[in-house]
Structures are given as C-alpha cells and as structure tokens.
Amino acid sequence: MEAHTLHRRLLALLLGIAVAACAVSATFVLLPTQDVRDQNTDYGYVYSGAKSSSTDFIHANMGQDTLLVLGSSEFSTPKSLVPQVPAATFGEHNYGKRFMLVGEAFDQCLWDTMAIGAIAKDGVPQNKVALIIGLGMFTDGGVDASTFSARFSYSLYRGFCSNKQIPDELRQKVKDRLAQQGVDTNTIRAGAPQNPLDAIDGVVLGGIDDLKIRSQLADVRSSGIPLANGPVEQPDWDALREQALQDAKRMSTNNDWGVEDKFYAEGLEPALPSLKDSRAEETYSNTPEYDDLDLFLQACDACGISPLIVIEPTLAPYYDYIGIGKDKRAAAYDRIREVVARHPSARLADFSDHEYEPYYLFDIVHFGWTGWIDAEKALYEFATEGN
Amino acid sequence: MARKKADTLRSKYDAFLGNHPLMGDVIVCTSVAAALIGLFLFVAFSGFGSSAEFIYNQF
Numbered sequence: 001m002e003a004h005t006l007h008r009r010l011l012a013l014l015l016g017i018a019v020a021a022c023a024v025s026a027t028f029v030l031l032p033t034q035d036v037r038d039q040n041t042d043y044g045y046v047y048s049g050a051k052s053s054s055t056d057f058i059h060a061n062m063g064q065d066t067l068l069v070l071g072s073s074e075f076s077t078p079k080s081l082v083p084q085v086p087a088a089t090f091g092e093h094n095y096g097k098r099f100m101l102v103g104e105a106f107d108q109c110l111w112d113t114m115a116i117g118a119i120a121k122d123g124v125p126q127n128k129v130a131l132i133i134g135l136g137m138f139t140d141g142g143v144d145a146s147t148f149s150a151r152f153s154y155s156l157y158r159g160f161c162s163n164k165q166i167p168d169e170l171r172q173k174v175k176d177r178l179a180q181q182g183v184d185t186n187t188i189r190a191g192a193p194q195n196p197l198d199a200i201d202g203v204v205l206g207g208i209d210d211l212k213i214r215s216q217l218a219d220v221r222s223s224g225i226p227l228a229n230g231p232v233e234q235p236d237w238d239a240l241r242e243q244a245l246q247d248a249k250r251m252s253t254n255n256d257w258g259v260e261d262k263f264y265a266e267g268l269e270p271a272l273p274s275l276k277d278s279r280a281e282e283t284y285s286n287t288p289e290y291d292d293l294d295l296f297l298q299a300c301d302a303c304g305i306s307p308l309i310v311i312e313p314t315l316a317p318y319y320d321y322i323g324i325g326k327d328k329r330a331a332a333y334d335r336i337r338e339v340v341a342r343h344p345s346a347r348l349a350d351f352s353d354h355e356y357e358p359y360y361l362f363d364i365v366h367f368g369w370t371g372w373i374d375a376e377k378a379l380y381e382f383a384t385e386g387n
Numbered sequence: 388m389a390r391k392k393a394d395t396l397r398s399k400y401d402a403f404l405g406n407h408p409l410m411g412d413v414i415v416c417t418s419v420a421a422a423l424i425g426l427f428l429f430v431a432f433s434g435f436g437s438s439a440e441f442i443y444n445q446f
Binding site for chain 2: 015
C-alpha cells in the first residue's frame, strides 16, 4: 500500500473512532439524568433494580415524610395478589408517611450494606432505615457468586466507598466480602482508586453503569403512581387487618396452609411429593449472612442511622415438611436476634412467631395479607416515632 | 476452484477501489465506527448480566 493511501486509511480509522465517540456522547446527552422525576408521581413502591441502584433517583423521590425500607423479593408482590402491599396501603392513602422501597430479589445483607452506605452519603430522612430479612437469606453456603454478581451494583459500591462516614476497617471488610463473592479485583479497586489506572477503570465502569441505569429508569418513570395528596388520615389498623383477613379467605380456598390458591395449585402442590424431607441437611448456620447483617448494622452505626430489622417469617408447615424443623429455624432466628442485640441503636420487628398462622404469607416466604398489615404497622410506628 | 474464485473476487475488489479511491476510506471509517458503537450498545444496553428473575426453588 502506498504511503499516502496508508495515511488516508489511518485518518479514516481516526474519523471512525471520532464518530463512535460522538454517538456515545450523544447517548449521554439525550438520556435523562438519574434524578429526573415527576413531582406528582410516587415512585417509592416501584419494584426495580435500576431504581434500587440509583441513589440520585432515590434521593430525588424521598421527602422528610419518607421511610427508607430495604428488602428484596417481597417488594415484587403485586396488589392483584395481595391487596395489602405497601403500594396499596400507603401508596393510595395519605397517612402522612410514605415508603421508599429499595431492593430486588436476591439482594442480601452485603448488598444492603453497600446500599445504606451509598444512600446515607447524602442523608436519610429522619436518620431511619428499615430492613426486611427472612430465613431464605441465611441458607447454608450463602448466596452463590453468579447470583451475587447479577445483583452487584457498581454505583452503590462506589457510593459506599466514597462515604467518608464509613470507617476504613468496614470499607475493607466489604471489599474482602466482595472478593469472596467473585467480584473481580479491578472492579473492587476501581471503587476506591489507589492509582491512575484504578481511576480510569472507575470512570469507565461508572459511565457504563450510569447509562444502564438511566436507560432502565425510563420503565420506572412510567410505573409510578399518583402521589396521595389528600388530607392526612390515621390508619385504622384493626379495620385494615379485618379486611386483610376477608381478602385472604377469598383468595386462599384450596389449601390448609393459608397460601394463595394459584401458587398452591401450580407452584406448590405438584412439587410436594418430591419435596418431603428434601432439605433435611439445611442448618441455617454455615453462611456469612449473619456477619453481613452485622456489617449492615455497623454501616448504620457509622452513618448515625437507626435501623429497624423486620424479621419475615417462613411458612412453618411447609418447612417442617421439607425437613427444616422448628428447632433449626428457632436457632437461626435466635442468631439474628443476637446480631441485632449487639447494636444498641437497632430495633427488631420480629414476626417469626407467626410462622404457623394461616394467611400471614401468600407463599412460602413472602408476607401475605395479614402479614403485610402487621409489617406496615411496625414500619409506620417506627417512622412516626419521635415526630 | 475455490482459490480461483477468491482471486477473482480480490481482483474485482482491487479494481473497484482503483476506480473509487475514497471507498476504501469510507469502508474503514464506517466499520470502525459501527464496531465501536455496537460494542458500546451491547455493553450498556443489552441487559447482559442483569439480575435474575425470582425463582421459588432458590429457597
């Protein structure tokens, strides 16, 4: 190839790179930033991983009347299945308090630790947070690496690392746990850069994560509900619980365990013959989750936040059937209580004694009709305390 | 046979570029831009690595 042709091709290559750079820049400019919101819409009850990973969006949609509530798959329960979910009870009535639900299926205490550290960097309303946990998080072996990596949020990790209230020792413990969970070294280093290469990694990872979240927030913005703006009412918990019981009796008719009909008929009953004592080896003891819960509480302590730990029960008759007996579950609940008791600012809303109560769960692990009402009452009382 | 066909295609390509000298530059430019934009769109928006759906048997 002649020299002048080679030069032209080189210029063409550089032009191609420039065109691509312009296209990428245009994407950044055209997508709304994470903090864009509609003032009259409540996004607190939208179940979304993108929302849960965006501290800007979370902060833009919280007011002083908001209680930050961290959790996982229980937030995915639709109103059509359980009419008592927070989106209905608090989203459709102005009780003077709103919830910002943050978390998605498989988000566990290590994820929650990063989330509270990242969110608390810019303050949390009333310095309060609630965390909903259940025994499903404490199974032997902990959450596997592939599941964890699917839910790992670089943005939350970076926010956690940059929160100056978090002590170095705690930051290092989280980094060590991330390494154990299979997060690659470059990503861990990029969250708290020690050299220019780490910083470049951080810019690239942060930019890509920002774009992903911004593109996915479009779905969240179209899923909000009108802000409940009427006069402030006082919740009538007795009436709400009675209504929950009526709804439950209508929606749970084909089983004695008090779970939802379709779940029992399609998800549980066909599998039961093969499930008898199938989990007899489970101990709820061989897992890092208890230490991760402690990390979460340490992060709350460091940020001056009072946490309420809500213990969601499991469906006891089912767990007895699959071989995880009452004693094992009681030991796990005790261990959770011991971890919480180490932190004077932490409180418990312990519903584990409702394990055998029909209608408390709509499936085997998630709050159902009466369960949600009791949990919401605890959250509401926690949020209004001291006001 | 295949070799002869490839030679024919190559000579046609060279002849085309000889008659349209700018087309080679255009091909390089658009290929590079398309590859980079494609890579960017895949990494940023494909959902590759996004979170798993909730499944009961996890519990």
